[in-house]
Amino acid sequence: MRKLLVLSLVAVMAFSAIGLAQELGTREHPIRWLFVPSQEPTYLENIAKQIAEDISEMTGLYFDVRVMQDYQAFIEEFVAAEGDVMGAPTTQQYITIADRTDFQVTPRLGSIRYGFPYYYTGIYTLREYGFTSLYDLQGKVWAYPHEGSTSGYKLPSGYFEDLGITFSGVLPSGDSSHQRALLNVLDKQADFCTGFWNPARPPAYILDAMKAQPDYVNYWFDGWDPELWIWDYWNQDLYPEQIRGSVEDLRESVGDMYAEGAHTYGDKWELVKKVQVLGLVGPIPNDCFAFSAGFPKDLQDIIVDAIKAHIGSSDNKGPGWELWADTRFYKWTDVQDIDDSIYDNYRRATGQRVNPNN
Incomplete structure (x- = not known):
């Protein structure tokens, strides 16, 4: 009788566990969808909720949208998750989470920004200062988003250390956003800032002509001028509109805030006139979309397929492309299927543990 009772209890517990697993994604047990506060938190949260609502309608799953307080809070919640968390960590966040969970997290999608699966740290300063070398930053005040930011702090801090450059002060954003770091430079609270950078695109007619060439690969390569297509060094001014490309870096994002009265420094082109890109550090693999350890594979597949359809691509835009591609x-602009091995070169370059399973 006792043996029968024990077996019955085991069966009940097993059935309950299966029931709990099946409940993930329901109203009672929503999937926790975490967002990194790397942009303006309120604006980011509004878009995040729109995206989650669309994906919910596409999949029938329920999500609990959370814009985390800071970079470390994102890491801690992902690490402690019991198979019910997903999100888009920054490169360094993902690497930290993977290491702390003994590589049990699963990256499924890598982001692409106008054809580039990687990005850089941009070092931004006012043109009026006349800086021409990174060594001009010696003894200056450095503004950055947050100590957990890959492009905003992690990578450039090691680079500055290698160069022997030290500073008289540092100024974190406070809200973890890259935009605030650049605004602190514009406000002259700091001498320079670090934040994300992507190459400017050439004018559409030039890009079309380039793509028409049989050996076309891309319109910018590592080591090229960081202000190619937009800044005329000879005349110290913007290129004329007919031959000017489109700025795709932090200056664009902050410039887009101008229309809403968030600052008085002008749109993206006024900011390009005021702010130069003194240098780049990188490349850095783009951020990914990942699932916590133990997240059911069948639900992963459903969500991944929905996100791909929602985004589409820069050439064939999905219904949610404008949300995902928003500069703020x-x-x-696109996504690609990835696995953990995409981060191994970055791990080696920064002296971090490489996944032994790759």
Whole structure:
């Protein structure tokens, strides 16, 4: 009788566990969808909720949208998750989460921004200062988003250390956003800032002509001028509109805030006139979309397929492309399937543990 009772209890517990697993994604047990506060938190949250609502309608799943307080809070919640968390960590966040969970997290999608699966740290300063070398930053005040930001702090801090450059002060954004870091430079609270950078695109007619060439690969390569297509060094001014490309870096994002009265420094082109890109550090693999350890594979597949359809691509835009590609959100224009090995070169370059399973 006792043996029968024990077996019955085991069966009940097993059935309950299966029931709990099946409940993930329901109103009672929503999937926690975490967002990194790398942009303006309120604006980011509004877009995040729109995206989650669309994906919910596409899949029938329920999500609990959370814009985390800071970079570390994102990491801690992902690490502690019990198979019910997903989100888009920054490169360094993902690497930290993977290491702390012994590589049990699963990256499924890598972001692409106008054809580039990687990005850089941009070093931004006012043109009026006349800086021509990174060594001009010696003894200056550095503004950055947050100590957990890959492009805003992690990568450039090691680079500055290698160069022997030290500073008289530092100024974190306070809200973890890259935009605030640049605004602190414009406000002259700091001498320079670090934040995300992507190459400017050439004018459409030039890009079309380039793509028509049989050996076309891309319109910008590592080591090229960081202000190619937009800044005329000879005349110290913007290129004329007919031959000017489109700025795709932090200056665009902050410039887009101008229309809403968030600052008085002008649109993106006024900011390009005021702010130069003194240098780049990178490349850095783009941020990914990942699932916590134990997240059911069948639900992963459903969500991944929905996100791909929602975004589409820069050439064939999905219904949610404008949301994902918003300059004040994460600016994802495409996604690609990835696995953890995409981060191994970055791990080696920064002295971090490489996944032994790759």
